[in-house]
Amino acid sequence: MIAAHYAALQVVAPLIAAPLCVLLRRGALAWLVTVAVSWIALAIAIQLLVQVMATGPVSYELGGWAAPWGIEYRVDSVNAFVLLIVSGISAVAAPYAHHTVVREIPEDRHYLFYSAYLLCLTGLLGITITGDAFNVFVFLEISSLSSYALISLGGERKALTAAYQYLVMGTIGATFFLIGVGLIYAMTGTLNMADIAARLDPVEHTRTVLAAFAFIIVGLGLKLALFPLHLWLPNAYAYAPSAVTVLLAATATKVAVYTMLRFVFTLFGADFALDVTFFAEFLIALALVGVFAASITAVFQNNVKRMLAYSSVAQVGYMMLGVGFFSVTGLTGGIVHLFNHALMKGALFMALGAVFYRLGSVRIEHMRGLGRQMPLTMFAFVLGGLSLIGLPLTVGFISKWYLILAALERGWWPIAGLILLSSLLAVAYVWRVVEAAYFRDPPPDRPRATEAPLALLVPTWILTLANFYFGIDTSVTVGVAADAARALLGEGG
Amino acid sequence: MRHHVILRVIAKLGIPFIVLFALYVQFHGDFGPGGGFQAGVIFGAAFILYALIFGLDNALEAAPMNVVVAFIAIGLLLFAGVGVAALLLGGNYLDYGALADDPVAGQHLGILLVELGVGITVAAVMIAVFFTFADRGR
Numbered sequence: 118m119i120a121a122h123y124a125a126l127q128v129v130a131p132l133i134a135a136p137l138c139v140l141l142r143r144g145a146l147a148w149l150v151t152v153a154v155s156w157i158a159l160a161i162a163i164q165l166l167v168q169v170m171a172t173g174p175v176s177y178e179l180g181g182w183a184a185p186w187g188i189e190y191r192v193d194s195v196n197a198f199v200l201l202i203v204s205g206i207s208a209v210a211a212p213y214a215h216h217t218v219v220r221e222i223p224e225d226r227h228y229l230f231y232s233a234y235l236l237c238l239t240g241l242l243g244i245t246i247t248g249d250a251f252n253v254f255v256f257l258e259i260s261s262l263s264s265y266a267l268i269s270l271g272g273e274r275k276a277l278t279a280a281y282q283y284l285v286m287g288t289i290g291a292t293f294f295l296i297g298v299g300l301i302y303a304m305t306g307t308l309n310m311a312d313i314a315a316r317l318d319p320v321e322h323t324r325t326v327l328a329a330f331a332f333i334i335v336g337l338g339l340k341l342a343l344f345p346l347h348l349w350l351p352n353a354y355a356y357a358p359s360a361v362t363v364l365l366a367a368t369a370t371k372v373a374v375y376t377m378l379r380f381v382f383t384l385f386g387a388d389f390a391l392d393v394t395f396f397a398e399f400l401i402a403l404a405l406v407g408v409f410a411a412s413i414t415a416v417f418q419n420n421v422k423r424m425l426a427y428s429s430v431a432q433v434g435y436m437m438l439g440v441g442f443f444s445v446t447g448l449t450g451g452i453v454h455l456f457n458h459a460l461m462k463g464a465l466f467m468a469l470g471a472v473f474y475r476l477g478s479v480r481i482e483h484m485r486g487l488g489r490q491m492p493l494t495m496f497a498f499v500l501g502g503l504s505l506i507g508l509p510l511t512v513g514f515i516s517k518w519y520l521i522l523a524a525l526e527r528g529w530w531p532i533a534g535l536i537l538l539s540s541l542l543a544v545a546y547v548w549r550v551v552e553a554a555y556f557r558d559p560p561p562d563r564p565r566a567t568e569a570p571l572a573l574l575v576p577t578w579i580l581t582l583a584n585f586y587f588g589i590d591t592s593v594t595v596g597v598a599a600d601a602a603r604a605l606l607g608e609g610g
Numbered sequence: 611m612r613h614h615v616i617l618r619v620i621a622k623l624g625i626p627f628i629v630l631f632a633l634y635v636q637f638h639g640d641f642g643p644g645g646g647f648q649a650g651v652i653f654g655a656a657f658i659l660y661a662l663i664f665g666l667d668n669a670l671e672a673a674p675m676n677v678v679v680a681f682i683a684i685g686l687l688l689f690a691g692v693g694v695a696a697l698l699l700g701g702n703y704l705d706y707g708a709l710a711d712d713p714v715a716g717q718h719l720g721i722l723l724v725e726l727g728v729g730i731t732v733a734a735v736m737i738a739v740f741f742t743f744a745d746r747g748r
Contacts, residue, residue, distance in 0.1 A: 136687045
């Protein structure tokens with residue numbers, strides 16, 4: 118009986134756990150609830166993915182109201198994969214959170230932290246699972262509002278400005294998105310995604326629909342930190358508490374990218390998007406400029422968290438590049454990079470969180486000589502960095518491989534060259550950290566740092582090893598991503 | 611506000627009726643204009659008026675902050691719990707029809723409880739926001 122309700126429970130489990138954490142009022146109890154619910158969510162996501170791969174899309178009518186009148190939850194191979202990413206990262210990040218939260222957040226706010234964490238998870242899972250355009254907005258707000266609160270819990274005062282900046286930009290993005298959905302509703306009279314897709318054809322060439330497309334792309338562009346709309350991201354990631362950075366960096370932008378995929382391909386359709394003058398070219402240009410501008414900025418950062426945040430902007434560029442190719446290979450590369458980037462950034466930010474736990478700082482000059490004092494943490498960082506660069510046997514290689522294949526398929530040699538060139542920039546900024554940690558002496562005034570506790574090391578290494586496992590055995594990730602790409606482009610699957 | 615006799619007397623007279631009106635808007639919402647959100651705002655306004663006239667300390671004594679915060683969670687739990695109850699009784703999530711033998715009665719009961727959840731959370735959030743700002747710099 119429960120199996121029929123997995124789609125609803127995916128969102129409801131964290132939604133109910135969030136107020137429960139407030140009632141418990143004990144940080145440790147709230148943490149246990151968070152971990153349990155994150156694991157339940159992961160189990161449900163796996164079940165849903167298996168179900169979707171075996172029998173096709175799963176549809177769930179919320180409140181028993183049939184679509185298109187009621188809200189429909191609809192899981193197909195695309196969002197089943199994203200659900201797996203979000204809940205998988207949370208399942209590793211929640212156990213990791215305990216130590217860093219104790220260290221970084223005042224004790225009377227612990228239960229509120231976990232409550233906001235669960236609400237953020239609810240929102241991210243909700244955006245992904247819903248088949249209703251307005252419902253996306255509602256969950257977008259749930260995840261955004263809770264992430265503003267989470268970021269503002271960061272220890273430094275700058276966290277408040279960072280959260281405020283994100284709040285302003287995020288609200289503009291959400292409003293633009295809502296205006297776009299409103300315009301679509303005005304033209305089609307429906308909010309159900311599948312229904313919109315069916316009814317958009319006759320009115321496709323009106324200005325209103327074109328304006329809706331523009332509003333939605335810009336709005337989501339803000340949320341997914343598409344260059345040059347990324348300005349909120351570096352500060353938000355740099356000053357948020359460690360566990361929050363892990364969760365947001367590995368999931369939030371991914372979900373926004375998914376939403377863009379869903380709207381561009383399922384609602385408007387690839388043909389419509391290609392008809393929009395220069396849309397694909399524009400996307401590719403922005404993606405490439407973003408990759409280079411953000412990577413070059415990353416090289417010059419002294420705060421390593423900020424460095425990786427800029428690197429995230431660059432990685433979003435790769436995903437958008439995959440979208441811009443408008444081909445099965447390109448989309449496969451883009452979608453598989455959602456998963457792969459979540460793994461590498463998750464691992465890297467976790468390692469940094471462990472460094473912060475011991476040093477109270479992640480500035481590069483403070484991390485000198487850390488390779489000998491925290492060998493396991495720093496080695497995880499190095500491996501994560503290699504994955505970010507795209508070394509063979511790591512997941513980063515898989516993503517770039519498909520992106521380059523897609524570029525060659527179209528005969529765009531220069532783009533393939535640029536992708537390779539941009540990897541060198543990743544080498545540059547990862548090397549700066551490696552050099553400081555392994556080839557410099559520790560600063561004399563710094564007390565000797567010891568290895569991070571196991572509670573931090575185990576999650577870090579789970580994600581680090583996943584970088585290699587999914588870099589060698591790509592049958593699951595690339596298989597599902599290719600299936601999702603075909604489904605989005607309407608070529609069966 | 612100790613010397614403003616008129617304000618104190620009128621507020622004392624008015625607050626019970628404001629609360630009563632909030633409950634009317636809450637529970638009559640399925641037959642007339644109203645519902646949980648409006649009722650919650652009116653209910654919260656009664657507390658805020660009390661705090662403005664009689665001081666924050668008295669208001670905090672009537673509604674301690676941790677109780678208010680707990681009610682924020684209770685309202686949401688009530689809403690989500692109704693959904694789960696429907697699910698356990700054999701319907702889809704939030705399918706109120708499953709709550710009673712007669713689907714129409716079930717729908718009625720479901721929306722009443724859900725709106726009560728909304729009302730509780732909205733009132734508690736209003737009060738909490740006011741207390742938080744009023745408490746700053748003290």
